[in-house]
Amino acid sequence: MNTKIFKSGRTRFVILLLPLWFLTYHFLQPATDWITDDLLKLTKGAHFTETFRFFIFEVPKVMLLLVLIIFAVGIVRSFFTAERTRKALEGRKTFTGNVMAAALGIVTPFCSCSAIPLFLGFVESGIPLGITFSFLIAAPMINEVAVILLYGLFGWQTALIYVVTGLFVAIIAGWIIGRLKLEKWVEPWVYEIQTGEQDENLEKLTFETRIGMGFDAVKEIVGKVWLYVVLGIAVGAAAHGYVPEEFMASLMGKTTWYSVPLSILIGIPLYSNAAGIVPIVSVLIEKGASLGTALAFMMSVIGLSLPEMVILRKVLKLPMILTFIAIVGTGIMLVGFLFNYVF
Amino acid sequence: MEIKVLGTGCPKCKALENATREAIEKNSIDANITKVTDITEIMKVTMTTPALVVDGKVVVKGRVPSVNELTELLTK
Known part of the structure; x- marks a missing residue:
């Protein structure tokens, strides 16, 4: 069968590509400096030079990370x-269930169009609303693209702080929603859904x-x-080179208390994906x-999307x-205040 | 054979439908494709979309296989 050769060819292709990936990643910084300083002979420290250097280094770096990690995540998700x-969530007790749901939210394949069938499936098999919400909060917020970009930039x-606090918000918010007993605010038809034997x-x-x-996964997400x-x-690079240091301090610094709630409010309707927002x-x-x-x-831009x-x-x-927006928003706000206070 | 493509209309669901049609035409398989977009109907079968149901049996869910793989699945 020629399909078999085609498939095993892909495995071989991966084995060949991996060392190439590491070589490219390793030599990216010297290559960038060589292009900037030796090939183009740009003046070191000038606004344009540093903008240029930032751009031609960060774009391939982030792309390399995206390709490798999304590939790995694609394989993990196939399990x-x-x-x-x-x-795994059926019959779990409230708190354990919330923790598990948030953690599984990271690895279970999820896209916005699968949110409804998933919600229906969870409710139908008797998983409490609060646990379902822990899943629904964690799944979009802690996604691989956001984590890779945070790691890269x-x-x-x-990246770790983001994952841990994201999990925290998902667990606590889901737990509170569970305690509030909000089943009456679920559309009644949801409870009439019948699911068949799903083998x-x-x-x-x-x-x-x-x-x-x-x-x-790489084709779909990177594409x-x-x-x-x-x-x-590009926006980040321009700001890196041209915007003066401490420019944002008065607006988004830790001394302005309202900066946290304000950024969350601005973040809700701003539905940029993680890829665009993290570099900025x-x-x-x-x-x-x-x-x-x-x-x-x-978190507000990525996790609370319109x-x-x-x-x-x-x-x-x-x-x-x-209620969902209010609770998750409050959770995010606490995270914001906490980090402004600690660091 | 009776083929159903289950999905609420997301890009992946359309991709699965197109790939299935291509596999059928290429191999001139005698099949009847219907699309199921009603969520209550989908939930009776699976909670992972898109899904492909052949003669009442779920053969693919949650992903879009290549035309080659679909051919293999459909000619088996």
């Missing part, structure tokens, strides 16, 4: 399905298929976000914005949506 996640500490082990995926799913990454870094936020911080404020802004609310409106009544 998780919504059905399996649901099974801020370092692993910030679980229908597909035995081979290793080659999983590699293929990694490739598909969708690359332009935002380039634009975001990285420069905001460089120019004096505080970490807490920037973190709150980012399009998702519109989709969820099909299954949730308006007061439920507003």
Whole structure:
């Protein structure tokens, strides 16, 4: 069968590409400096030079990270399905269930169009509303693109802080929603849904298929976000070179208390994806914005998105949506204040 | 054979439908494709979209296989 050769060819392709990836990544900084200083002979320290250097270094770096990690995440996700996640959450006690739901939200394949079937499936099998929400908060907020960009532009500490505080917000917000007993604000038809026997082990995926799913994930996600990454870094690079230091300190610094709630409010309707927002936020911080404020802004933009609310409106009544925004928003605000206070 | 493409209309669902049609035409398989977009109908079968149901059996869910792989699945 020629499909077999084609598939194993892909595995071989990956083995060949990996060392090439590491070489390119390793020599990116010297190559950038060589192009900037030796090839183009730009004046060191000039506004344009530093903008240029930032841009031609960050774009390939972030792209390399995106391709590798999304590929890996694509393979990891092939081991998780919504059905399996649901099974794992069935019958869990409130707090444990919230923690598990938030954690599974990171690894279970999720896109905004799968939110409704997932919600229905969870409710139908008796998973409490609060646990379902822990999942629905974590899944979009802690996504691989956001984490990769944070790692690439801020370092692993910030990426880790983002993941941990994101989980915290998802767990606590879901737990509170569960305690409030808001089932009355779920559209009644949701409870009338009947699901049939859903057979679980229908597909035995081979290793080659999983590699293929990694490739598909790269094609799909990188194809969708690359332009935002380039634009975001371009804006970031321009600000890096031209905007004076401490420019953002008065507006988004830690001494202005209202900067946190204000950034969250601005963040809700701003539905940029992580790819566009993180490079800009990285420069905001460089120019004096505080970490807490920037973190709150980012979580609000990525985690509280208007399009998702519109989709969820099909299954949730308006007061439920507003309560959801209020609780998650408050959680994010606490994170923002905490980090402004600590750092 | 009876083929159903389940999905609420997201880009992946359309991609799955197109790939399935291509696989059928290429191999001149005698099949009838219907699209299921009603969420209550979809939920009876699966909670992961897009999904492909062949003669009442779910063969693919949550991903869009290549035309080659679909051909293999449909000619089996």
